[in-house]
Amino acid sequence: MKQNIAVVGAGISGLCTGLALAAKGNTVTIYERDIEPPEGGADQAFFEWNRRGAAQFRHPHAFLGVMCNLLEKNYPDLIEQFWEAGARKMSFRDMLPPELLLQYEPEPTDEDMWMLMCRRATMETVLRRYVESKHNVTINNTSNVVGMTTSGTSEDITLTGLEVQVDRGDIEQVSHDVVVDASGRGTNFPAWLDALGSRVTTEDDDADIVYYTRHYQLNPGEQEPSRHNKERSAGDLGYMKYGVFPGDNGHFAVIICLPNHETELREAIKDPDQFDDICNAIPGLKPWVSPSKSTPTTSSFGFGDIHATWRHFVNDGIPVALNFFAVGDSAVRTNPLYGRGCSTGTIHAHLLARILDEFTDPVERALQFDEETENELRPIFSASLIEDKRGIKRAVAVLEGKDIEDTGGLKNWLKAAFGDAINSAASEQLHVLRGAMRTFNLMEKPGDFLKDNKIRWTILRYMLRGRAKNNRARFQRGPKREQMLDIAEPQRNPKAA
Numbered sequence: 001m002k003q004n005i006a007v008v009g010a011g012i013s014g015l016c017t018g019l020a021l022a023a024k025g026n027t028v029t030i031y032e033r034d035i036e037p038p039e040g041g042a043d044q045a046f047f048e049w050n051r052r053g054a055a056q057f058r059h060p061h062a063f064l065g066v067m068c069n070l071l072e073k074n075y076p077d078l079i080e081q082f083w084e085a086g087a088r089k090m091s092f093r094d095m096l097p098p099e100l101l102l103q104y105e106p107e108p109t110d111e112d113m114w115m116l117m118c119r120r121a122t123m124e125t126v127l128r129r130y131v132e133s134k135h136n137v138t139i140n141n142t143s144n145v146v147g148m149t150t151s152g153t154s155e156d157i158t159l160t161g162l163e164v165q166v167d168r169g170d171i172e173q174v175s176h177d178v179v180v181d182a183s184g185r186g187t188n189f190p191a192w193l194d195a196l197g198s199r200v201t202t203e204d205d206d207a208d209i210v211y212y213t214r215h216y217q218l219n220p221g222e223q224e225p226s227r228h229n230k231e232r233s234a235g236d237l238g239y240m241k242y243g244v245f246p247g248d249n250g251h252f253a254v255i256i257c258l259p260n261h262e263t264e265l266r267e268a269i270k271d272p273d274q275f276d277d278i279c280n281a282i283p284g285l286k287p288w289v290s291p292s293k294s295t296p297t298t299s300s301f302g303f304g305d306i307h308a309t310w311r312h313f314v315n316d317g318i319p320v321a322l323n324f325f326a327v328g329d330s331a332v333r334t335n336p337l338y339g340r341g342c343s344t345g346t347i348h349a350h351l352l353a354r355i356l357d358e359f360t361d362p363v364e365r366a367l368q369f370d371e372e373t374e375n376e377l378r379p380i381f382s383a384s385l386i387e388d389k390r391g392i393k394r395a396v397a398v399l400e401g402k403d404i405e406d407t408g409g410l411k412n413w414l415k416a417a418f419g420d421a422i423n424s425a426a427s428e429q430l431h432v433l434r435g436a437m438r439t440f441n442l443m444e445k446p447g448d449f450l451k452d453n454k455i456r457w458t459i460l461r462y463m464l465r466g467r468a469k470n471n472r473a474r475f476q477r478g479p480k481r482e483q484m485l486d487i488a489e490p491q492r493n494p495k496a497a
């Protein structure tokens with residue numbers, strides 16, 4: 001049964017939902033409150049598009065292997081359009097550090113493990129234009145969804161359509177067979193359902209971090225610094241995480257992630273000059289941001305209030321509403337530090353399209369979607385949450401001048417030793433890195449690579465050689481916290497400056 005389906009939001013998840021549903025023969029209308037992208041290429045989209053509805057739009061995004069593969073498998077002609085827009089492919093081989101490149105023997109699964117390197121603005125505009133080319137999808141811009149229409153009682157709410165305000169004008173009612181909420185983290189649907197007496201329950205955990213970004217462009221004639229440099233362009237200093245996101249057309253971004261309690265560093269980093277001073281003090285970032293290599297193209301800007309959120313649309317086996325589904329950030333959100341949101345949104349979108357194709361009964365559809373969302377996304381969500389909690393503990397320990405494993409007895413010590421052994425083995429052994437990268441790229445359930453016997457033995461061997469050797473792989477070279485505070489705030493310690 002082909003249906004007339006509304007999708008609320010034209011972010012990555014909304015666009016992928018539109019594509020996946022259209023491929024199954026449905027008629028799709030996407031309602032998006034923002035304006036359409038400007039004419040032109042990637043730079044116009046990045047610098048000129050007023051994308052108020054997606055506050056993370058100008059933060060760099062990693063597009064992981066699982067997402068790239070899903071798109072390539074389903075829409076091969078779309079991938080061609082990314083190359084035309086200046087995006088690049090990073091293969092598994094390209095990800096290898098020089099020491100491991102020497103050991104490299106290709107394996108068949110390596111082919112699938114690649115990442116699209118481009119700015120989110122490039123990703124969105126290319127994806128959007130591709131969606132617009134489909135005869136059975138329409139994107140209505142400047143169309144703010146302000147409510148939903150329903151039938152039934154609070155016990156059996158069924159969505160029948162939406163209330164849409166176009167260009168801040170009159171509110172119109174539109175009818176649809178199915179409504180998909182892809183309106184992102186600030187979704188209004190749970191509150192609207194709540195007002196009708198149907199409760200969406202939410203798991204919510206604060207990651208306790210703030211994420212800062214600054215964009216740069218390589219100077220004319222300059223190339224990206226060699227990946228064969230010993231200093232890593234992404235890493236952890238204990239009190240701060242950092243990373244370079246290479247983009248398209250010579251652009252790249254640097255992110256710095258700080259725990260909420262690092263108030264002095266957070267204040268300093270808002271100043272673009274101090275942002276650069278901090279980057280220049282980190283050996284892995286300096287080759288990218290030195291003035292002879294690149295020029296900043298934006299100020300430094302942050303994103304806080306970062307939460308891991310899981311919304312439940314089925315309670316005790318009963319759907320909160322029928323003919324209603326939520327995908328992407330409006331349903332499941334993880335810490336952006338792991339670069340998983342667009343990938344989980346893309347998986348979710350394709351999962352929904354398959355279920356709507358396979359099942360016709362509204363209750364069965366809701367229950368099946370809930371169950372398969374749990375199966376597919378829960379392991380990723382749980383792994384992210386564990387990492388968040390570990391990150392919070394570690395940041396507090398660093399602030400107190402302790403080592404995290406000193407704070408929690410033997411269990412914590414063993415966990416940390418195991419983590420160090422994995423990191424260390426992954427930096428020296430190709431088969432362990434391959435497994436870890438499959439987890440990173442969500443090509444398999446987090447941690448599945450640890451079921452491989454060869455990998456287990458290697459990690460055990462690393463554990464036995466002792467922590468002192470392994471924990472070198474955990475932190476990258478860079479100033480200690482007190483030194484960084486002096487760099488960020490020279491007036492704090494004039495002698496150090």
Ligand SMILES: Cc1cc2nc3c(=O)[nH]c(=O)nc-3n(C[C@H](O)[C@H](O)[C@H](O)COP(=O)(O)OP(=O)(O)OC[C@H]3O[C@@H](n4cnc5c(N)ncnc54)[C@H](O)[C@@H]3O)c2cc1C
Nearest residue numbers: 009011012013033053061062145184328329336339341342
């Ligand atoms: C700082 C930061 C960095 C990130 N980095 C990465 C990364 O490296 N890799 C990665 O995969 N993910 C990353 N993410 C996560 C990623 O951005 C999100 O998971 C992803 O954008 C979710 O897509 P979405 O389509 O569900 O929501 P959004 O992208 O938020 O899109 C929602 C859309 O709905 C529209 N909308 C909202 N309300 C209405 C309404 N009432 N009517 C009509 N339209 C509406 C909005 O305008 C918007 O276009 C990052 C997130 C942040 C905050």
